[in-house]
Amino acid sequence: MDFVVLLAIQVLYAVASLALISVGLAIIFGMMRVINLAHGEFLMLGGYAAIVATSNGVNIWIAMLVVAPLVVGLIGIVVEMTIIRFLYGRMVDTMLATWGLSLFLVGLTTAIFGNTTVGISAPLGSFQIGAYRTSGYTLFVIAVAVVLMAGIFAVLRFTRLGLIARGTMQNANMAAALGVNPPRVYAVTFGIGAALSGLAGAVLAPVSGVFPTIGVAYVAKSFITVIGGGAAILSGTVSASVLFGTINQIATFLTTPVFGEVALLAAAIVLIRLLPQGITGRFFRRGL
Amino acid sequence: MKVNRRKFVQGTAATVAAGMFGSSAWAADEPINVASIHDLSGGLDIYGKPMVDALTLAVEEANAAGGLLGRQIKLINYDTQSNMQLYTQFAQQAALKDKVAVVHGGITSASREVIRPVLDKFKTLYFYNTQYEGGVCDRNQFDTGVTPAQTVEKLVPHAMKKWGKKVYVVAADYNYGQITSQWVKKYVTENGGEVSSIDFFPLDVTNFGPTISKIQAAKPDFVWSALVGGAHISFYRQWAAAGMRKSIPMASTTFAVGNEHIVLSPDECNGMLVCYNYFQDLKNKTNEAFVTAFHKRFGADYPNVTELAMGTYQGFQLWAEGVKKAKSIDRMKVIEALETGISIDAPSGKVTIDPATHHCVLDVHIAEVSDKKLKVLEDFAQQKPSDTAAVCDLIKNPTDNQQYVIKI
Numbered sequence: 001m002d003f004v005v006l007l008a009i010q011v012l013y014a015v016a017s018l019a020l021i022s023v024g025l026a027i028i029f030g031m032m033r034v035i036n037l038a039h040g041e042f043l044m045l046g047g048y049a050a051i052v053a054t055s056n057g058v059n060i061w062i063a064m065l066v067v068a069p070l071v072v073g074l075i076g077i078v079v080e081m082t083i084i085r086f087l088y089g090r091m092v093d094t095m096l097a098t099w100g101l102s103l104f105l106v107g108l109t110t111a112i113f114g115n116t117t118v119g120i121s122a123p124l125g126s127f128q129i130g131a132y133r134t135s136g137y138t139l140f141v142i143a144v145a146v147v148l149m150a151g152i153f154a155v156l157r158f159t160r161l162g163l164i165a166r167g168t169m170q171n172a173n174m175a176a177a178l179g180v181n182p183p184r185v186y187a188v189t190f191g192i193g194a195a196l197s198g199l200a201g202a203v204l205a206p207v208s209g210v211f212p213t214i215g216v217a218y219v220a221k222s223f224i225t226v227i228g229g230g231a232a233i234l235s236g237t238v239s240a241s242v243l244f245g246t247i248n249q250i251a252t253f254l255t256t257p258v259f260g261e262v263a264l265l266a267a268a269i270v271l272i273r274l275l276p277q278g279i280t281g282r283f284f285r286r287g288l
Numbered sequence: 289m290k291v292n293r294r295k296f297v298q299g300t301a302a303t304v305a306a307g308m309f310g311s312s313a314w315a316a317d318e319p320i321n322v323a324s325i326h327d328l329s330g331g332l333d334i335y336g337k338p339m340v341d342a343l344t345l346a347v348e349e350a351n352a353a354g355g356l357l358g359r360q361i362k363l364i365n366y367d368t369q370s371n372m373q374l375y376t377q378f379a380q381q382a383a384l385k386d387k388v389a390v391v392h393g394g395i396t397s398a399s400r401e402v403i404r405p406v407l408d409k410f411k412t413l414y415f416y417n418t419q420y421e422g423g424v425c426d427r428n429q430f431d432t433g434v435t436p437a438q439t440v441e442k443l444v445p446h447a448m449k450k451w452g453k454k455v456y457v458v459a460a461d462y463n464y465g466q467i468t469s470q471w472v473k474k475y476v477t478e479n480g481g482e483v484s485s486i487d488f489f490p491l492d493v494t495n496f497g498p499t500i501s502k503i504q505a506a507k508p509d510f511v512w513s514a515l516v517g518g519a520h521i522s523f524y525r526q527w528a529a530a531g532m533r534k535s536i537p538m539a540s541t542t543f544a545v546g547n548e549h550i551v552l553s554p555d556e557c558n559g560m561l562v563c564y565n566y567f568q569d570l571k572n573k574t575n576e577a578f579v580t581a582f583h584k585r586f587g588a589d590y591p592n593v594t595e596l597a598m599g600t601y602q603g604f605q606l607w608a609e610g611v612k613k614a615k616s617i618d619r620m621k622v623i624e625a626l627e628t629g630i631s632i633d634a635p636s637g638k639v640t641i642d643p644a645t646h647h648c649v650l651d652v653h654i655a656e657v658s659d660k661k662l663k664v665l666e667d668f669a670q671q672k673p674s675d676t677a678a679v680c681d682l683i684k685n686p687t688d689n690q691q692y693v694i695k696i
Contacts, residue, residue, distance in 0.1 A: 217492060251518070
């Protein structure tokens with residue numbers, strides 16, 4: 001029984017971390033149709049922001065939950081204003097530009113921090129479930145994911161900002177005719193997407209450590225989740241995370257981490273074959 | 289400078305003449321090139337940087353003492369950036385362009401197997417200075433690191449006596465981890481114990497949550513880690529974060545080799561057992577002089593001289609001893625000189641080349657991680673590389689060229 005609880009926590013953790021690393025990408029992709037290949041590097045920068053802030057005496061929670069998203073959000077806005085802004089509607093060009101940006105960011109962080117793994121110890125200690133022990137930080141990551149998803153839902157559903165964002169997403173010209181300024185909405189959205197990625201990178205930094213090329217490990221998984229989820233930002237991310245996270249973690253338990261990854265990729269291939277529009281192309285179509 | 293036709297012809301003639309007579313004709317004043325091929329960046333730089341520092345010191349000491357055969361030594365450093373393709377490229381460059389007398393390098397067993405055939409083909413002497421899984425049998429190569437028969441064989445009974453008979457092994461997923469975990473299994477079984485599971489992890493895996501739960505479900509008496517590289521450090525972090533360090537102890541064949549015990553907090557790794565040839569706190573005169581010289585060169589705040597750094601330092605000294613004995617840097621002459629069973633008085637104690645296997649006879653010690661230091665608990669003098677000796681005899685079969693793998 002206690003092992004089942006432990007297993008459930010691990011599965012929830014896998015789902016939560018997938019949702020965390022994907023949601024920033026989903027917002028940028030879903031709202032603006034920009035394929036941001038520098039997404040992994042936004043996560044990496046979030047990790048570095050948290051670690052640098054912590055080692056300079058900032059409280060670890062403030063470093064992870066405030067400093068990292070702020071820093072990466074600002075970087076996101078600068079990137080939008082200097083690169084992305086000129087490439088809306090040109091998907092291949094944005095892919096090239098963000099790929100270049102990704103290489104640039106990897107090079108820059110390598111030059112500044114060196115190509116070594118840095119990390120911070122996970123706070124919160126551990127707790128007992130029957131005969132087993134697990135890290136309290138695992139529950140924290142799950143909680144962050146839940147709060148974040150609820151927050152995004154509330155903003156999109158109940159606020160004026162969310163209404164404007166959804167309107168611009170559905171029909172930018174009509175929104176402009178009604179007095180909205182689409183370029184500003186895009187800049188803000190891109191900044192928010194980047195900030196969420198920074199937050200995710202920071203929250204996962206104590207678990208995995210950070211090094212300049214860690215983005216590569218994240219970017220494939222987050223793209224698979226976003227594509228598997230389909231057009232709806234929130235329900236897509238959540239449903240794909242639940243599906244892939246569960247499959248990955250159970251396969252890892254039954255076999256090894258290697259086969260866990262294989263199972264995740266195999267599930268993604270089958271899913272895209274059966275549902276080319278992603279999960280929300282068929283189910284939860286009216287979801288956010 | 290203006291190049292007229294006469295100057296051009298003179299210059300060309302000189303170059304052509306130099307090419308015709310070959311480098312040996314006027315080599316007496318030229319430095320001896322020595323190549324260092326190590327990862328100075330990327331996931332494996334935790335191992336590579338101290339190795340290159342130790343090699344640098346060894347070369348500088350030799351040069352200050354007048355060089356070798358009256359010639360200075362020039363160390364040529366290649367950074368392979370934890371990238372296997374660069375190993376092939378740089379090994380070729382070292383052999384063909386720089387015409388080095390010897391290559392010291394390779395960290396992971398994968399990288400060694402990449403450059404070994406290249407250096408065999410271009411007849412360039414090769415020193416592999418890393419502790420590894422044993423079994424390489426190649427007359428062109430000398431292995432100065434410890435192998436499982438020297439370390440695992442000692443550490444397994446020590447840990448089993450202390451903690452119990454049931455062992456869970458976690459290992460890196462390439463030849464080193466695969467083969468070393470089999471040695472662990474062999475010695476555990478021979479000592480009347482049981483290996484409940486062996487799990488392998490690619491070098492970029494960072495999420496160990498499910499594995500940690502699986503280990504708890506298996507309830508071993510202790511865990512054996514043969515994990516490698518920067519990403520795998522998160523295993524120890526997550527292990528400690530799950531509160532496991534106090535209930536299930538750990539022994540390792542790789543921990544602290546990359547100074548993990550300094551990167552992690554004492555709370556995350558105190559009490560872990562390791563077994564190597566060298567520890568910085570070894571008490572002998574040669575070592576004390578070495579540590580003083582090392583700190584003078586690289587700063588007193590240098591974290592720790594690692595096992596691999598000492599392997600590299602000793603590897604260079606063994607090669608230099610071979611050159612002195614051969615009175616030449618010719619590859620075959622140096623190999624034959626080394627095969628007489630050369631010894632050096634090294635910081636880790638006496639180190640002797642075993643002629644039949646090209647491995648080393650040396651001292652090993654078991655130590656415990658204690659507040660960012662390694663506290664030596666037990667010493668074993670002059671251990672032979674008996675794992676490799678069981679399968680490899682380069683005196684009888686000088687043309688043997690392969691890596692033998694343990695069969696259970």
